[in-house]
Amino acid sequence: MAKIRLFIDHPLAEGQAAPLDGAQAHYLSGVMRLKPGDEITVFNGRDGAWSARLLDAGKRGGSLELLAQVAPQRDPPDLWLIFAPIKKARTDFIVEKAAEMGSARILPVQTDFTNSERIRQDRLQAHAVEAAEQCGGTFVPEVADLVPLARLLDGWDAGRRILWADEARAGPAETLAGLPRGPWAILIGPEGGFSEAERQRLGRTPFVTPVSLGPRILRADTAAVAALALWQAQLGDWQGG
Amino acid sequence: MAKIRLFIDHPLAEGQAAPLDGAQAHYLSGVMRLKPGDEITVFNGRDGAWSARLLDAGKRGGSLELLAQVAPQRDPPDLWLIFAPIKKARTDFIVEKAAEMGSARILPVQTDFTNSERIRQDRLQAHAVEAAEQCGGTFVPEVADLVPLARLLDGWDAGRRILWADEARAGPAETLAGLPRGPWAILIGPEGGFSEAERQRLGRTPFVTPVSLGPRILRADTAAVAALALWQAQLGDWQGG
Structure with a gap:
């Protein structure tokens, strides 16, 4: 089963927290049945791909802890x-x-x-x-x-x-x-x-x-x-x- | 307005009639509102594209009169x-x-x-x-x-x-x-x-x-x-x- 990949519009750096909006939190916990502690991959379009751990996910949103960069940023040609x-x-x-x-x-x-x-x-x-x-x-x-x-x-x-x-x-x-x-x-x-x-x-x-x-x-x-x-x-x- | 193009599984030759099945007859008369005498383009996958005149279209089918080839057969590469x-x-x-x-x-x-x-x-x-x-x-x-x-x-x-x-x-x-x-x-x-x-x-x-x-x-x-x-x-x- 491929790891879940999520776009988040937030700077990505090791040990930092990143917020999830209500739709993202619902997708992770309600649809994909993830629990706090589960890992996903996130990217923001600028800083490559990062592993992240789910901290909490509720009705109004949630948060992730960023762990480490797992792939470099790769931009398409111009x-x-x-x-x-x-x-x-x-x-x-x-x-x-x-x-x-x-x-x-x-x-x-x-x-x-x-x-x-x-x-x-x-x-x-x-x-x-x-x-x-x-x-x-x-x-x-x-x-x-x-x-x-x-x-x-x-x-x-x-x-x-x-x-x-x-x-x-x-x-x-x-x-x-x-x-x-x-x-x-x-x-x-x-x-x-x-x-x-x-x-x-x-x-x-x-x-x-x-x-x-x-x-x-x-x-x-x-x-x-x-x-x-x-x-x-x-x-x-x-x-x- | 582009002319209607219809695939019919029947030999195409000048002056010949070709049958329409119920779905085709319904499409031409019920959906596209064609009347007998109106022209469409037909092809059968082998004989190029032909102009054809609608003769009749009813609930169980209909028929066309084939007029002339309007484009040669063109097969794709192998x-x-x-x-x-x-x-x-x-x-x-x-x-x-x-x-x-x-x-x-x-x-x-x-x-x-x-x-x-x-x-x-x-x-x-x-x-x-x-x-x-x-x-x-x-x-x-x-x-x-x-x-x-x-x-x-x-x-x-x-x-x-x-x-x-x-x-x-x-x-x-x-x-x-x-x-x-x-x-x-x-x-x-x-x-x-x-x-x-x-x-x-x-x-x-x-x-x-x-x-x-x-x-x-x-x-x-x-x-x-x-x-x-x-x-x-x-x-x-x-x-x-």
Whole structure:
């Protein structure tokens, strides 16, 4: 049975105590049936993974004693994911997958063909936390607030290149082999793709590189995982061998 | 509005009629509100995509008139996906993603750490059909019946290599660049990975090549999409450019 992993937003240092909120205390004692003295693993996104001992857990919260660092902090490469929120379940899924695949930051955008006027940023952030808890990570990507794509591009730092998964570019894919290292973001469109105006703007923006994800039409969530995999294998921390 | 795409298990030829079963007739007339004379797109997995005109749709079924082929048949590369069924939603998801990403065949296997004793092959096959309908495909991968991994390997044709996504191989990934073309299958383990006995058998099997999917632990569904993407980009039909 794998040890329970919990994200806590608190500095981690040996011998210190860390507080649990009511939901965390309920999860540990009510759901997982842990008793005071039982050990879990915690991380805060900055200080690696730590073993911790449950001191107490009640209805309003509880506390842990931090024992020792058991894994160093490991941050993902400097890769962001920009995507247009779609149906709720698939939006949750994209955030989960981006966290698993090693995105450092997740940016939901409104596009011409996006229906969403708003997102529940707190709920999406909680999905990113849960993905890190489940997948042995020590880093949690920040989920940004929803902004219009045009405004995001207006304020974009041109030092960060954008890899645009262009669904109209069906057919053989550009290879990523020649692309420079450095900060990148992957841009995934909504179901239905980008509008002609958006396509024209993306096409003439110098820091945007279009790339094809093969001859079949992929759903947005599939395209996100596929593009993250290709980038990680070519430019990220999956390389070597 | 994109035209409705429907899989029908019937030969497609100009001027011929094709039957609709009760569920399809209900979907077209009851759900999508089509009238006789309206056009849809159909495919059967072999003969490309065809335009078709609705002749009639009632409670027990209906019929179409086939008009003309509108897209050629396009088969995926000779790539299979072997995976261990997990929770229902994620198993459905893996089948959907395998169809989108261009797997030719999907093989669920029982492993030492798999709980599933059985699968609903018909339900999984229906998911593969739906993915092809949604994603503009003309091919539907066959979902095989659940078999034990050991029995699958006993009867395996050594001419088809297996790319084993080995979750214990965290760290820099082998590059796929040197791998030979030809028939392949990707093998994804269950949550919790493979047992030591399974790992030993896979490790000494000459047609099995282990590969890492990076330093983070991926869920089985994420690993399936990521491995399919890397294979398609390197050895499949995403190449070129």
